[in-house]
Amino acid sequence: MSSPLPSLPRASVSEQARITATLLTPTLVRGVIVRRPGGMAAVGALDADRHAVETMRRLRAAHGPGPVRTNLFGRRAVLLLEPDQVRRVLEGTPEPFTSANAEKQGALSHFQPHGVLISEGQERQRRREFNETALDTPHRVHALADSFLAVIREEVEILDRALGPDGELTWSRFAPSFWNAVRRIVLGDAARDDQRLTDLLYRLRSDSNWFYLRPRRDRLRAGFGERLRAHLDRADPDSLAGAFAGDRAPGGVDPAGQAPHWLFAFDAAVIAAFRALALIASHPEQAEVLRAELDEHNPAAPEGTARLERLRATVLESVRLWPTTLAILRDSTEATEWDGAVVPAGTAFVILSAFFHRDPERLPYADLFAPEVWLDGTAEEDGLVPFSGGPADCAGRNLVLFTTTALLAALLERRDLRLVEPAALRPDRPLPYSLNHFALRMATRPVRPHGVPGNRPSPPRRRTDSVQEGTTTMANPTFIEVQKALSGVDYPANRDDLVNHARGRGAEDRVLEALRGVADRSYSGPDEVSKAVSETTGGR
Numbered sequence: 001m002s003s004p005l006p007s008l009p010r011a012s013v014s015e016q017a018r019i020t021a022t023l024l025t026p027t028l029v030r031g032v033i034v035r036r037p038g039g040m041a042a043v044g045a046l047d048a049d050r051h052a053v054e055t056m057r058r059l060r061a062a063h064g065p066g067p068v069r070t071n072l073f074g075r076r077a078v079l080l081l082e083p084d085q086v087r088r089v090l091e092g093t094p095e096p097f098t099s100a101n102a103e104k105q106g107a108l109s110h111f112q113p114h115g116v117l118i119s120e121g122q123e124r125q126r127r128r129e130f131n132e133t134a135l136d137t138p139h140r141v142h143a144l145a146d147s148f149l150a151v152i153r154e155e156v157e158i159l160d161r162a163l164g165p166d167g168e169l170t171w172s173r174f175a176p177s178f179w180n181a182v183r184r185i186v187l188g189d190a191a192r193d194d195q196r197l198t199d200l201l202y203r204l205r206s207d208s209n210w211f212y213l214r215p216r217r218d219r220l221r222a223g224f225g226e227r228l229r230a231h232l233d234r235a236d237p238d239s240l241a242g243a244f245a246g247d248r249a250p251g252g253v254d255p256a257g258q259a260p261h262w263l264f265a266f267d268a269a270v271i272a273a274f275r276a277l278a279l280i281a282s283h284p285e286q287a288e289v290l291r292a293e294l295d296e297h298n299p300a301a302p303e304g305t306a307r308l309e310r311l312r313a314t315v316l317e318s319v320r321l322w323p324t325t326l327a328i329l330r331d332s333t334e335a336t337e338w339d340g341a342v343v344p345a346g347t348a349f350v351i352l353s354a355f356f357h358r359d360p361e362r363l364p365y366a367d368l369f370a371p372e373v374w375l376d377g378t379a380e381e382d383g384l385v386p387f388s389g390g391p392a393d394c395a396g397r398n399l400v401l402f403t404t405t406a407l408l409a410a411l412l413e414r415r416d417l418r419l420v421e422p423a424a425l426r427p428d429r430p431l432p433y434s435l436n437h438f439a440l441r442m443a444t445r446p447v448r449p450h451g452v453p454g455n456r457p458s459p460p461r462r463r464t465d466s467v468q469e470g471t472t473t474m475a476n477p478t479f480i481e482v483q484k485a486l487s488g489v490d491y492p493a494n495r496d497d498l499v500n501h502a503r504g505r506g507a508e509d510r511v512l513e514a515l516r517g518v519a520d521r522s523y524s525g526p527d528e529v530s531k532a533v534s535e536t537t538g539g540r
């Protein structure tokens with residue numbers, strides 16, 4: 001008679017209770033998909049992720065480094081304890097470890113039932129391909145980076161003006177400003193003020209926090225879909241939406257099925273960027289190094305932004321220290337073997353990001369702000385996975401890092417920052433495991449007095465001023481229109497070069513008119529031209 005197959009060590013009743021109290025409950029309290037301010041405050045006050053990491057360390061001490069069997073919302077699950085196990089599961093996606101895990105399907109089907117993350121088989125492959133093309137996944141500089149950068153710098157300029165001489169930067173000031181940029185990047189300029197679209201998505205996403213427990217709200221979803229479709233149909237060529245207008249989508253994938261994920265996922269980018277800013281604002285020495293990097297490269301150009309390695313690493317540190325994806329989940333599609341033990345198909349595999357990023361037994365830098373680990377190969381060696389890994393890793397990683405780096409650069413060029421809240425975030429103390437982004441407060445002041453031009457003044461943008469005044473009619477070309485018309489100019493360029501280039505790109509008459517109005521001299525870059533255009537057309 002053959003002996004039964006060995007199974008993985010199993011969490012005891014008391015360990016299971018601790019897993020529920022320190023891993024599952026805080027995750028539900030703060031919100032799996034939409035972070036709740038009250039939940040974040042509670043989790044932050046209790047430094048809940050510290051307890052989660054502690055639970056994982058205890059499991060390892062009790063059962064050794066092999067995976068441990070547990071229970072996730074009433075079904076069989078395995079907690080991974082070693083980076084090699086994480087690599088195996090992520091590299092083994094989608095077979096035998098599918099990313100279309102049951103809990104994720106329950107959560108995401110509320111607002112992105114066709115999202116790649118919960119797709120399977122051929123459909124997953126086509127949708128992944130579509131995402132990779134639209135998001136320009138392999139490249140640090142997206143094909144539309146010129147436009148994205150201009151949008152970001154413009155929105156930062158507006159934020160800077162709104163802050164005034166000594167304004168305090170809070171979540172309620174920072175997030176709407178970044179969201180204006182996000183809607184323009186994803187859907188085009190005309191979506192900038194469509195706050196309602198983001199609100200509808202927010203309501204659908206809030207339902208996701210309840211998985212299958214809350215019924216799908218079809219009318220709400222239809223309303224969101226209609227609004228989204230209108231933006232996608234306009235297909236602004238300088239936005240992600242424009243990349244696949246009409247029948248240009250590869251493999252017949254409907255962009256309306258994928259764009260909700262982009263909007264949803266930018267939420268994490270906004271949070272990550274604000275926390276990165278808090279790191280900078282609380283670490284003056286590191287801030288100095290970052291400022292030196294800004295002086296060395298030109299953040300007003302996409303290639304310059306891409307060279308801001310340390311600032312990029314600061315965003316990576318933000319998502320290492322405080323992962324926005326709390327757990328990466330996979331379900332096994334077949335029985336898998338782990339050190340001689342067999343785990344049946346249909347088991348959930350859980351990668352608790354905070355544990356792998358903040359394990360003090362493995363990582364000497366666990367509780368420090370250590371951007372260098374992203375620059376010298378350490379992060380890769382140590383198996384840090386804020387953007388997941390393997391064939392279903394984050395398809396927007398490069399785009400996120402570009403946009404957040406650009407945003408931070410533009411802010412640092414304009415503002416000195418000092419963290420006011422929370423006081424616990426400081427270089428001489430271990431960093432907290434949980435950071436409530438809603439409660440961050442930073443004192444700011446202009447790097448130079450208002451009105452005094454810096455080395456790389458961001459060009460003003462008249463259209464946004466008129467949008468703020470409640471009208472969308474404009475006599476003068478927008479900053480984006482000018483940038484678009486001048487994309488690809490060889491600098492230095494004089495006035496005739498500029499006009500001819502813009503005409504060659506099919507620029508509208510008012511753009512040509514504006515360019516004809518600038519002084520006839522040699523221009524060294526697009527910012528200088530935009531500034532000249534703005535001066536001649538009376539822009540502020």
Ligand code: HEM
Pocket residue numbers: 099116117118128131135261262263265266268269270272319324325327328329385386387388391392393394395396397399400
């Ligand atoms: C700080 C910001 C972000 C972080 C930390 C992040 C992280 C992640 C992680 C961990 C996953 C894997 C999730 C899983 O396997 O369960 C993922 C998937 C994905 N992300 Fe992001 N993400 C961010 C922003 C974005 C943005 C802005 C976009 C698009 C504009 C994007 C596009 C995607 C896509 C398309 C997938 C699905 C990949 C697949 O299933 O093949 N992400 N992201």
